[in-house]
Structure formats: structure tokens, C-alpha cells
Amino acid sequence: MLTRLHLFALSPFILVCATAVTVMLGIAWRRQHTVTALVSALGLNLALVALWLVWRTGEVPTLLLVFDNVAVFATLLILVSALACVTLSHAYLDGYPGPREEFYLLLLCAAAGAMVLVASRHLATVFFGLELLSMPLYGMLAYTYRDAHSLEAGIKYLILSAAASAFLLFGMALLYSQTGRLDFPGVAAGFAAGAWALAGAGLMLVGLGFKLSLVPFHLWTPDVYQGGPGPAIAFLATASKLAVFVVLMRLVMEIPAFRADWLPGLLAALAIVTMLAGNLLALLQSNLKRLLGYSSIAHFGYLLVALVVADGLALETAGVYLITYLVATLGAFGVVTLLSSPYSGDDASALHHYRGLFWHRPYLAAVLTITLLSLAGIPFTAGFIGKFYILMLGVEAERWWLVAAIIVGSVIGLYYYLRVMVTLYLVEPGMMRRDAPSDWGMHAGGLVVLGLALLVLLLGVYPAPMIDWMAGMTLFAG
Amino acid sequence: MILVWLILIPFIGGLLSWQADRWGEKAPRWIALATMVVVLGLTLVLWWQGDYQLLVPGSEAGGSAWALEWRVPWIARFGIDIHLALDGLSLVLIGLTGFLGVLAVLCSWKEIVQRIGFFHLNLLFILGGVVGVFLAIDLFLFFVFWEMMLVPMYFLIALWGHSGSEGKTRIRAAVKFFIYTQASGLLMLVAILALVFVHHAATGEYSFSYGDLLDTPLSDELAMVLMLGFFLAFAVKLPVVPLHGWLPDAHAQAPTAGSVDLAGILLKTGAYGMLRFALPLFPEASQSFAPIAMALGVVGVFYGAVLACGQRDLKRLIAYTSISHMGFVLIGIYSGSTLALQGVVVLMVAHAFSAAGLFILSGQIYERLHTRDMEKMGGLWGRLGSLPAFTLCFVAASLGMPGTANFIGEFMVLFGTFPVAPWTVAIASGGLVLSAIYSLILMQRVHFGPAQGEGRFRDLDWREYTMMLGILALVLFFGLYPQPLLDTTDEVMAGVQGLFSAAGPGVTAFVSGGGR
Numbered sequence: 001m002l003t004r005l006h007l008f009a010l011s012p013f014i015l016v017c018a019t020a021v022t023v024m025l026g027i028a029w030r031r032q033h034t035v036t037a038l039v040s041a042l043g044l045n046l047a048l049v050a051l052w053l054v055w056r057t058g059e060v061p062t063l064l065l066v067f068d069n070v071a072v073f074a075t076l077l078i079l080v081s082a083l084a085c086v087t088l089s090h091a092y093l094d095g096y097p098g099p100r101e102e103f104y105l106l107l108l109c110a111a112a113g114a115m116v117l118v119a120s121r122h123l124a125t126v127f128f129g130l131e132l133l134s135m136p137l138y139g140m141l142a143y144t145y146r147d148a149h150s151l152e153a154g155i156k157y158l159i160l161s162a163a164a165s166a167f168l169l170f171g172m173a174l175l176y177s178q179t180g181r182l183d184f185p186g187v188a189a190g191f192a193a194g195a196w197a198l199a200g201a202g203l204m205l206v207g208l209g210f211k212l213s214l215v216p217f218h219l220w221t222p223d224v225y226q227g228g229p230g231p232a233i234a235f236l237a238t239a240s241k242l243a244v245f246v247v248l249m250r251l252v253m254e255i256p257a258f259r260a261d262w263l264p265g266l267l268a269a270l271a272i273v274t275m276l277a278g279n280l281l282a283l284l285q286s287n288l289k290r291l292l293g294y295s296s297i298a299h300f301g302y303l304l305v306a307l308v309v310a311d312g313l314a315l316e317t318a319g320v321y322l323i324t325y326l327v328a329t330l331g332a333f334g335v336v337t338l339l340s341s342p343y344s345g346d347d348a349s350a351l352h353h354y355r356g357l358f359w360h361r362p363y364l365a366a367v368l369t370i371t372l373l374s375l376a377g378i379p380f381t382a383g384f385i386g387k388f389y390i391l392m393l394g395v396e397a398e399r400w401w402l403v404a405a406i407i408v409g410s411v412i413g414l415y416y417y418l419r420v421m422v423t424l425y426l427v428e429p430g431m432m433r434r435d436a437p438s439d440w441g442m443h444a445g446g447l448v449v450l451g452l453a454l455l456v457l458l459l460g461v462y463p464a465p466m467i468d469w470m471a472g473m474t475l476f477a478g
Numbered sequence: 479m480i481l482v483w484l485i486l487i488p489f490i491g492g493l494l495s496w497q498a499d500r501w502g503e504k505a506p507r508w509i510a511l512a513t514m515v516v517v518l519g520l521t522l523v524l525w526w527q528g529d530y531q532l533l534v535p536g537s538e539a540g541g542s543a544w545a546l547e548w549r550v551p552w553i554a555r556f557g558i559d560i561h562l563a564l565d566g567l568s569l570v571l572i573g574l575t576g577f578l579g580v581l582a583v584l585c586s587w588k589e590i591v592q593r594i595g596f597f598h599l600n601l602l603f604i605l606g607g608v609v610g611v612f613l614a615i616d617l618f619l620f621f622v623f624w625e626m627m628l629v630p631m632y633f634l635i636a637l638w639g640h641s642g643s644e645g646k647t648r649i650r651a652a653v654k655f656f657i658y659t660q661a662s663g664l665l666m667l668v669a670i671l672a673l674v675f676v677h678h679a680a681t682g683e684y685s686f687s688y689g690d691l692l693d694t695p696l697s698d699e700l701a702m703v704l705m706l707g708f709f710l711a712f713a714v715k716l717p718v719v720p721l722h723g724w725l726p727d728a729h730a731q732a733p734t735a736g737s738v739d740l741a742g743i744l745l746k747t748g749a750y751g752m753l754r755f756a757l758p759l760f761p762e763a764s765q766s767f768a769p770i771a772m773a774l775g776v777v778g779v780f781y782g783a784v785l786a787c788g789q790r791d792l793k794r795l796i797a798y799t800s801i802s803h804m805g806f807v808l809i810g811i812y813s814g815s816t817l818a819l820q821g822v823v824v825l826m827v828a829h830a831f832s833a834a835g836l837f838i839l840s841g842q843i844y845e846r847l848h849t850r851d852m853e854k855m856g857g858l859w860g861r862l863g864s865l866p867a868f869t870l871c872f873v874a875a876s877l878g879m880p881g882t883a884n885f886i887g888e889f890m891v892l893f894g895t896f897p898v899a900p901w902t903v904a905i906a907s908g909g910l911v912l913s914a915i916y917s918l919i920l921m922q923r924v925h926f927g928p929a930q931g932e933g934r935f936r937d938l939d940w941r942e943y944t945m946m947l948g949i950l951a952l953v954l955f956f957g958l959y960p961q962p963l964l965d966t967t968d969e970v971m972a973g974v975q976g977l978f979s980a981a982g983p984g985v986t987a988f989v990s991g992g993g994r
Binding site: 391 | 675
């Protein structure tokens with residue numbers, strides 16, 4: 001029975017969908033790029049306000065979705081990344097010759113999908129959310145389709161996503177055949193250890209692993225990251241991955257099938273391989289977007305540690321790490337996007353495009369430096385707090401192999417982050433093909449990027465509020 | 479509050495110098511200089527006002543009696559505080575940081591001509607981080623500063639360094655430096671976390687505070703493993719021989735100011751870490767590890783000295799001598815006698831002066847000859863004004879000539895260690911012979927022998943002259959009258975020694991008992 005309370009809890013989601021519809025109708029009536037962007041931003045902001053109200057009311061479980069504080073937290077991060085992406089897209093698409101307004105429509109739909117995903121407590125909503133998230137992403141990645149790379153990125157993501165969905169569905173079917181239920185509590189209650197149930201959980205893990213680009217399911221990542229337009233990649237790397245991770249976390253923590261028998265071992269092995277391979281492969285890259293792609297692979301390897309341990313500080317760790325990763329990644333892609341704005345062909349992503357950036361765009365280079373330092377986990381940036389948490393979790397659970405892999409991974413990671421950073425400061429004349437407009441700092445996109453960099457520093461210097469908030473995080477029980 | 483300012487002033491000064499770039503190239507230099515003078519001045523005032531000798535003698539917990547303390551909660555969830563404290567040891571090292579900071583700014587006055595503001599930003603951030611390391615006694619905060627100071631140092635080497643020969647680029651050297659320290663640093667972080675969890679298991683509360691963690695009950699094996707985690711991080715910085723790979727490259731390829739900071743202060747953070755954390759936190763494990771540590775020290779003494787003899791690059795030679803000197807420091811630290819520990823402090827200060835002096839001199843030679851290759855030098859005596867004479871003085875200091883502070887330090891270390899480990903001392907003394915050899919090689923190749931060219935080079939200007947005279951005066955002062963230094967750190971060293979000998983049976987107890 002859908003009560004008024006349920007509708008109220010759904011309001012952020014409804015608002016985002018309503019904004020999508022409004023944008024669509026607006027496009028049908030008259031194309032107005034700036035107005036479309038403003039309407040999307042307004043809708044997302046309204047959703048944020050609604051979310052705040054929902055958060056005040058406490059947990060609201062419904063049959064398909066549950067609005068506990070993990071869902072609220074993840075929805076907040078999704079809305080914030082969507083807002084940042086809208087702002088960046090406006091700067092980016094300004095120079096795009098084709099239709100520009102539909103990008104916001106896709107973005108809003110994807111955000112809605114991510115919001116469903118993080119709140120789902122039923123395998124049906126998991127699948128629904130995942131598809132609602134992925135479908136618009138194909139369009140976003142191939143949006144600048146006149147550019148072969150972008151088209152390639154879209155198609156590649158489409159095909160591999162479809163394969164992943166097939167794995168996921170098959171896994172769900174196996175779990176259903178064993179337990180006869182589709183809602184999480186039901187599946188959890190009906191679980192009896194057996195090869196089929198385990199295989200089902202394993203297949204679901206593979207399907208979600210594709211989306212999180214865990215090694216060995218990561219092959220699409222570098223090409224997609226390199227080819228897709230900046231704002232789309234920013235969304236893919238943040239909101240989309242975050243949503244998939246949150247739902248995986250729910251599955252692992254709520255359904256015993258994911259913690260039974262050999263599955264924790266598999267998760268641990270995936271974590272180690274992902275950390276090491278992601279970092280090692282990043283060493284060879286000379287393209288910043290590809291490099292960030294590999295680095296995001298490695299970061300989800302670190303995050304998997306939280307799933308391997310799955311108790312004690314795990315939830316808190318995952319929350320803190322997601323925040324720090326999200327802020328830094330958004331900042332880094334924001335700079336890449338701004339440097340490629342307004343759109344004119346391929347994004348500025350080769351490392352030599354960035355050589356000597358500091359000497360004519362000091363603040364933009366400083367922002368990129370701060371975000372990279374954060375991704376590398378250097379003190380006084382948010383990333384250090386995240387890395388500290390992950391290590392702490394590993395030490396607390398006495399998972400020494402994981403700890404060793406984290407250390408080795410971080411050290412390798414440092415090498416390529418440093419390489420990018422020092423490039424920014426070299427004086428040798430670079431091949432600046434693209435440059436941000438000289439008044440970038442005055443525009444919304446510039447302000448967002450500067451704000452993100454300040455947030456990275458603030459969270460690194462004064463993390464106490466974030467930690468206290470995350471310490472109170474609980475999954476809805478029952 | 480003054481402790482906070484000691485850390486904040488370099489950071490603020492750094493940001494100001496960066497922004498001052500737009501007011502011409504003099505402005506950042508003067509701001510940076512003023513900043514470091516203020517830090518030095520504050521330290522001297524603290525030293526003048528505080529009384530570091532009369533802290534409760536024989537306090538058990540090796541320096542739990544702080545002269546000054548400042549504490550505010552930072553991350554309450556894990557009991558992490560911003561907890562700063564000052565005692566004699568940190569005071570001496572901070573004073574050293576301030577002094578070498580002034581020197582570093584002065585010696586890059588003419589050397590650095592590009593990106594001046596940004597250079598001073600990095601320089602002052604390093605110094606701020608180092609002061610933080612010396613003041614922080616919350617382990618989390620300590621680690622934060624420990625790691626943080628690497629970033630500006632990396633930039634300093636990578637952007638303003640000299641490229642070495644055989645494709646050894648400065649960026650490579652910088653990356654090597656960073657990765658060595660970061661990898662060992664993360665091991666230390668794991669050790670810190672493990673210690674915190676053991677403490678948590680014992681008491682039920684999280685705390686990163688030095689005072690709380692001091693009496694964490696540990697099993698022998700665990701203590702050993704954790705001690706090694708700390709030791710590795712500090713050993714990389716010191717450096718101890720198998721872990722020294724980053725040092726010659728980083729020293730040789732850094733700009734002069736970077737070499738001065740590296741040799742003068744960053745190496746000392748390693749020794750400081752051992753004295754402050756590795757020994758007091760794990761006295762038993764350190765006690766049983768001491769023979770190995772001392773053996774490593776002896777190896778370092780010889781390895782550094784022998785390799786120094788074979789160098790062509792002037793700065794690499796000086797870098798290897800640092801390894802040799804730090805071998806003595808390591809021996810002294812693990813000897814567990816008050817005399818040797820005091821010698822360690824004197825030796826650290828003396829080495830900071832003599833190494834800084836030599837690095838600045840080689841920087842000045844480089845500014846004039848545009849090479850660091852000793853094969854291309856020779857016969858410079860008489861062609862460089864007073865520079866060769868100064869070199870002679872610092873070389874004499876470096877080889878431990880009586881009358882210089884280095885002599886006092888080495889003598890005290892060897893004398894204090896002898897009752898504990900006579901053979902170690904006997905062998906290590908052999909290193910002194912080698913140090914005479916490499917010192918003479920340096921003088922002979924650079925300043926004597928057949929001249930490679932005609933004409934005179936520019937003499938030292940008043941800035942360079944004052945710098946050299948200042949360092950030399952300090953070397954001689956502490957060589958002739960080291961008592962103020964000893965008085966200041968006496969209490970801390972007695973505390974460390976107390977912990978160390980309480981832990982171990984036999985020899986050290988015998989020594990601290992006055993050597994019946």
C-alpha cells in the first residue's frame with residue numbers, strides 16, 4: 001500500500017523525473033541551451049531540498065525501495081555529481097554544433113536510475129535502476145558522435161553493459177530458483193548454501209563487477225574514458241560507479257549468499273588484482289583520461305576491501321572513501337572538461353596538452369594538482385582520510401595480504417600521479433592545443449571546480465564532521 | 479599557541495612569497511627570508527626563556543614532561559588530537575631548521591632565477607612540514623607532517639634540480655626519493671594503526687596520543703614487528719645502508735637549497751623519529767634489535783666512506799659522506815648510553831652545519847664553473863678568492879678535526895658506545911681514517927693539483943661570505959663549547975636512555991650505573 005509517507009520519501013526521485021519530463025517538453029517546444037541547463041540545475045536543487053526533508057523524517061521502507069540513511073547519503077552524492085556535471089556540460093556543450101539540449105535529458109534520466117539503484121531492496125528494482133542508469137549513459141558517451149572515439153566509447157559500453165546485464169539477470173534467476181523470492185530480506189532468509197545459489201551470487205558479482213570495472217572485467221574502461229565527452233565521463237566515473245557500488249554493498253551485507261563459502265575469497269582476490277593491475281596499467285598511459293580511468297579501477301579495488309571485511313568499520317569506511325573519491329574525481333574531470341570547453345573536436349587529454357599549464361592557468365593547474373594529490377592519498381587532502389580508513393579497516397580485520405596490496409598499489413599509483421603533476425609545472429613549451437577561456441573562473445563550471453578543490457582541502461584538514469556523519473551510518477535492518 | 483605559530487608561519491610565508499611573485503623577483507626572497515628569521519627568532523626566544531635542564535629529572539616516560547604543550551581535538555572519533563609539544567630535543571632541531579631555512583633562502587638568492595615565488599612556496603612548505611614533524615606527538619599528526627613534506631621536496635628536486643649524467647634526470651631522482659619515503663611511510667602507518675588497535679583492545683578506546691600509546695602492552699613478537707615498521711620508515715630517511723638508494727641521486731640533483739634541507743634537516747627527522755618514537759614505544763624490541771642496528775651503522779660508516787672516495791661528482795661525494803656520518807648516529811642511538819645519545823645530538827647538529835656548508839660551497843662552485851665534475855676542476859686554490867679556504871675548514875669539520883663540533887659528536891658517540899659494544903666502536907673508528915681520505919681527495923682534486931684553466935673566478939660576495947662565516951662560527955662554537963647544547967637535550971636523552979636500559983638486561987644497565 002502506497003501511503004502519503006511513501007510518496008513523500010519518493011519526492012526527490014519524483015522531482016528528478018519531473019525535471020526530465022519538463023526538459024523534454026521544453027525541447028519539443030523551443031530549443032534553449034542555457035534555459036535547459038538552468039531548469040535541470042533547478043530541478044536537481046529542488047530534489048536536494050526534498051532529500052533533506054526526507055532525511056529529517058528517518059527511515060522509510062517500502063516494498064521495492066528503502067530510504068535508509070545509506071540511500072539518503074548515496075542519493076545526496078548522486079545529486080551533487082549530477083549538478084556538477086550539468087554545470088560542466090553547459091560550458092562544454094556551448095561549442096557543440098549538433099543538438100545540445102538532449103544531453104541534460106539523458107543526464108537527468110541516468111541520475112534517476114542511480115537514485116533507484118542505491119535505494120533498492122528488491123532484485124527487480126536493482127535491474128530496473130541499473131538499466132535506467134546505463135541506457136542514457138550510452139547516449140551520453142556517444143553524444144558527440146561525429147567524433148569516432150566518442151561513438152566507439154558509446155558502442156563499447158553498450159555491448160559490454162548488455163553482456164553484464166545478462167550475467168546479472170542469470171545470477172538473479174539462479175538465486176530466485178533457490179529461494180523463491182526477489183526481495184532482499186526474502187532472499188536472505190531463504191538462502192541455503194548450495195552450489196546454485198553460490199553460482200547465482202557469483203554471477204551477479206560478475207555483472208556488477210563489469211559496471212565497477214573490476215579487473216578482469218575492466219577492458220572497456222580505458223577506451224570509454226578516453227573517447228567519451230568530458231561531462232559524460234565525469235558522471236560515469238562518479239555517480240554511476242557510486243550507485244553500483246552501493247547496491248553491491250547492500251547485497252553483500254544483507255544477503256548471506258554473498259558472504260558464503262568461497263565468495264569472500266573471490267572478493268579478496270578481485271580486490272588485490274584490481275588494485276595492482278589498475279595501478280600497473282596506469283603507469284603506461286600518456287593520456288590523462290585513460291590514466292584517470294585506470295586510476296578509478298584501482299580506487300574501486302581499494303573500496304572492495306570494505307566489502308571483503310563487511311563488518312565493523314566497513315560501512316563507515318566505504319562512505320568516507322566514496323566521498324573522498326567522488327570529490328577528487330569530479331574535480332579532476334572538471335578540469336579536463338574545462339580545458340576542452342567549449343567543444344571543438346577531441347577533448348584535451350594527452351599529457352602534453354597539460355605541459356606547463358601552471359604558467360598560464362595557475363589556479364586551474366593548482367586544482368588539478370590538489371585533486372591528483374587527493375587521489376594519491378597525500379595528507380591534507382580528502383584522499384588521505386580515505387586511504388587512512390581503508391588501511392585501518394585492513395589492519396583491524398588483520399587482512400595482511402590486502403594491506404600489503406594497498407601499500408604496493410599506492411606506491412605504484414604515486415608514480416603516475418606525480419608524473420602528471422610535474423608535467424603541469426614544466427616550463428618547456430607544451431603543445432597546448434586547447435585552452436580554457438581566460439575568464440573560466442567567473443563561470444559556473446569554473447566555480448564548481450574551484451569549490452571542489454577547496455572541499456578536497458577542507459575534508460583533508462577538518463574531516464571530523466564527515467567522519468561523525470559516516471560513523472552514524474546504518475543499513476536498514478529487516 | 480606559540481607552537482602552532484612555529485608551524486603556521488612558514489606556511490603563511492610560503493603562500494605570501496608565491497603571491498609576491500607579481501611584485502618583482504626580490505619580493506618573494508625577502509618575504510621568505512623574513513619568515514625564516516622569524517621562526518629562528520621565535521626558537522631562540524623559547525630557548526632563552528624556557529629552562530630545559532630542570533624538568534623533573536628521572537621522569538619515567540622518556541620526555542613525558544614537556545616544556546610547552548598545545549592540544550585540541552581533531553578527529554574525536556579515533557581520539558586524534560592536534561597535539562604539539564616541545565622539549566629540548568625538538569627545540570634544538572627546530573632551531574636548526576630555522577637556521578638552515580635562512581641559509582637555504584640565502585644560498586638560492588642568485589641560483590634560482592625562474593619561478594621564484596613558487597620555489598619559495600615549496601621551500602617554506604618543506605620547512606613548515608619539518609617543524610611539524612618535530613613538534614607533533616600525536617602519531618596521526620606526526621604521520622601527516624611526515625608525508626606532507628615530501629610533496630614540496632619532490633617539486634623542488636623535479637623542477638629546479640640539475641640533471642645528472644647518464645640519463646639520470648632530476649625527475650627520476652625526485653620520483654625515487656618520493657617512492658622510497660612513501661613506501662616506508664605507509665609501512666609506518668600500518669604499524670601505527672596496529673599499535674592503536676592493540677591499545678584499543680587493551681583499554682577500549684582509540685587514541686593516537688604518544689603519551690597513551692607509550693604503555694601499550696605488547697607481546698614480544700608483535701612489538702618486534704611494529705618496531706620494524708617504524709624503524710624502516712626512519713631508516714629510509716636517515717638513511718641506513720640497504721635503504722639509501724634515493725639519497726645520492728636526490729642530493730646530487732637537488733638545487734643547493736634542496737640539498738641543504740635534505741642533508742641538514744630531513745635526514746635528522748629520521749634520527750629524531752628513532753629517538754622519539756621507535757625507542758620509547760618499543761624499548762624491549764629495540765633493545766634486542768640494537769646489535770643489528772649497530773651493525774648496520776658500521777656498514778653505513780664504511781659503505782658511505784668507501785663510495786665517497788670513488789665519486790667524480792662533487793655533490794654525490796658529499797652525499798655519500800652523509801651516509802657515513804649517519805652510520806655513527808645510528809650506532810649512537812642504539813648504544814643506549816646517555817653519553818652516546820648526547821653525542822648523537824651534537825653530531826646531528828654538527829653534521830647539519832658541515833654538510834650544509836659543503837653543499838653551499840659546491841653550489842657556489844657550480845655557479846662559477848657550471849660543473850660539478852671533479853675531473854674538470856683542480857687547481858682552484860688561488861683562483862676562487864676565499865672559497866677554497868672555506869672548503870678546507872668545512873672539510874676539516876667533516877672529518878672530525880678536534881675543535882669542531884663534529885669531533886665532539888663523534889668522540890662522544892664512540893666513547894659512550896665503547897662499554898656497550900667495544901668491537902663495534904673499534905671497527906667503526908676505522909671509518910674515521912676513511913673519512914680523512916675522502917676529505918683529502920676532495921680538497922686535492924678540486925682545489926689543488928694542476929689548474930685546468932687560466933684566470934680568476936668571481937670572489938665570494940658579501941652575502942656568500944657572511945653565510946659561510948656564520949656557519950663556520952657555529953661549527954667552532956659548538957666544537958669548543960658544546961655545553962649549552964648538551965644542557966638543553968640532557969633531560970630528553972636521559973629519559974630515552976632510562977626507558978632503553980630499563981628494558982634490557984646486562985650491558986646497558988651496567989653502563990648507566992656509571993661503569994663500576
